[in-house]
Amino acid sequence: MAESSELCEAAKNGDLAKLRALATAGADVSHFDHDGLTPLMHASKRGDAEAIRLLLHFGAPWNALSPAGLSAGDFAMESGHQDALETLIDAGIRAELVLGSVARRNPPGEPEEKYLEERVLFSEDRIMDSESKAVMMAWERPLMEAHARAICGGWDGGRFLNIGFGMGLVDSAIQRYSPSSHTIVEAHPDVYKRMIESGWGEKENVKILFGRWQDVLPQLESYDGIFFDTYGEYYEDQKEFHQFLPRLLNRGGIYSYFNGFCGSNAFFHVVYCQLVSLELGNLGYSTQYVPLPVKDCLPEEIWEGVRQKYWQLDTYYLPVCQASDDSD
Known part of the structure; x- marks a missing residue:
């Protein structure tokens, strides 16, 4: 749990080296901190496309929602970070082509x-x-x-x-x-x-x-x-x-x-x-x-x-x- 919290802090502070080390060591990339945000959300708020790509590589969920109903992509949109936004859109499209997890919740029909x-x-x-x-x-x-x-x-x-x-x-x-x-x-x-x-x-x-x-x-x-x-x-x-x-x-x-x-x-x-x-x-x-x-x-x-x-x-x-x- 401590490593997962540190992961959120590393993403929040833009410490890419620590982020990589913690993710490699198995820290939970889907962890929500006390603010209700994941590492990916923190990286998106900063517009840190490199950190976003790193977290996605380690399995960070692109479609996780904060308590306010906002995703990492929403934070990137609100902040006007185009590179970060396009990275998340690409991840979303690739995931939906395989899983269809957002618009399909039950078997078709x-x-x-x-x-x-x-x-x-x-x-x-x-x-x-x-x-x-x-x-x-x-x-x-x-x-x-x-x-x-x-x-x-x-x-x-x-x-x-x-x-x-x-x-x-x-x-x-x-x-x-x-x-x-x-x-x-x-x-x-x-x-x-x-x-x-x-x-x-x-x-x-x-x-x-x-x-x-x-x-x-x-x-x-x-x-x-x-x-x-x-x-x-x-x-x-x-x-x-x-x-x-x-x-x-x-x-x-x-x-x-x-x-x-x-x-x-x-x-x-x-x-x-x-x-x-x-x-x-x-x-x-x-x-x-x-x-x-x-x-x-x-x-x-x-x-x-x-x-x-x-x-x-x-x-x-x-x-x-x-x-x-x-x-x-």
């Missing part, structure tokens, strides 16, 4: 199956699941309108696909672009029933497919714009969907998705933005993130009655994904 089997509650400004978690909320309307503009704005009478109806915010926005074809996939029976009762099934240019996207995939065609926003799935599920983009998205088309990964932690969110960009890049797509300020959309009273705040950041980064110029 199980949470969604549970959600689809239970009732949801509708009100004017939200949809709630059986555990009082918000499925979708009205504060997202400006974001959904921006997503619709991103995937529809470059087309006159285009063909569009939305995976996940929710409150219908993005689909209502898509309709304003007079699409020639508008396909909606919705898996929850209560949401589907509400769609039908609201007249969505009577719109001439709308095709509704009831079921999980995995199950209705054979019925999907090709589209000029695609939006993806499911509830109860993890990144592994969305990554699986990405494998079908080359078949589903027309040349020059735009793909976007609700970018809610790690919406309560700024650093983890950055890691996932870069992770998705990397993985889509491997499929031949370039991704740009358009920053949208959302702080004014989220007064504290919005979350009254909601068990968990799924978004706590001041800026939302809207993804715009398109086939790279050099892709086939």
